[in-house]
């Protein structure tokens with residue numbers, strides 16, 4: 001972190017976008033861990049909640065009292081509108097020059113954040129993406145079916161699209177804000193396939209992308225919102241990318 005501060009010169013600010021839907025049991029621990037792992041970093045967290053019926057927003061408001069409304073921003077939408085548009089919505093409210101996107105359920109552990117920042121500073125990359133599919137990365141707690149689905153989705157996309165990135169469907173990423181704005185404006189997907197579209201379009205545009213290994217740990221509280229319809233959307237998205245990129 002000392003090294004990080006040296007290179008930072010107080011200029012870099014990180015906006016961490018966290019989309020939430022029914023994450024009441026996870027969000028406080030996530031916020032605590034982000035603060036713990038980024039003690040000397042200038043950052044804000046933008047929670048994009050889609051009217052979670054479990055009271056996620058009430059917890060976020062309490063967190064704002066503890067950490068400050070300038071560090072924890074709540075940007076709510078009235079109903080569940082999908083992951084892709086949640087990122088777009090969050091991005092509108094970012095004041096940092098770098099943007100991190102991560103899940104609320106601790107499957108993206110905040111302990112990795114310093115390595116994302118370090119990698120970006122060392123390489124000058126426009127995007128640093130977390131990968132489960134290189135040495136040092138992995139998944140923990142998934143059923144065999146979920147592992148096969150994720151692996152299959154990646155292998156299929158790698159074979160068809162050749163993007164030069166090992167994990168296309170993961171969403172734990174750091175972007176230079178201007179790059180995210182550029183790439184996001186050319187994306188059309190709304191659901192989970194958005195992650196793949198983002199990284200493929202960024203790669204096609206020639207942006208410098210680096211990877212850091214992460215272990216994705218399945219959530220302890222709550223349930224995944226990834227259903228059969230998302231898989232159909234993924235396949236449609238893959239075909240769309242095949243013909244448009």
Ligand SMILES: Nc1nc2c(ncn2[C@@H]2O[C@H](COP(=O)(O)OP(=O)(O)O[C@H]3O[C@H](CO)[C@@H](O)[C@H](O)[C@@H]3O)[C@@H](O)[C@H]2O)c(=O)[nH]1
Pocket residue numbers: 018019020021022023048049050080081082083086102103104105107150169170171172192195219223224225226
């Ligand atoms: N605001 C908002 N948030 C949402 C929505 N759907 C899901 N989320 C939030 O998005 C995050 C990821 O949702 P999960 O439902 O936990 O995803 P997952 O099944 O664990 O999938 C993860 O792994 C996939 C790759 O294997 C990723 O593609 C996916 O983005 C995510 O990281 C969580 O913080 C969840 O609350 C939505 O419609 N709106």
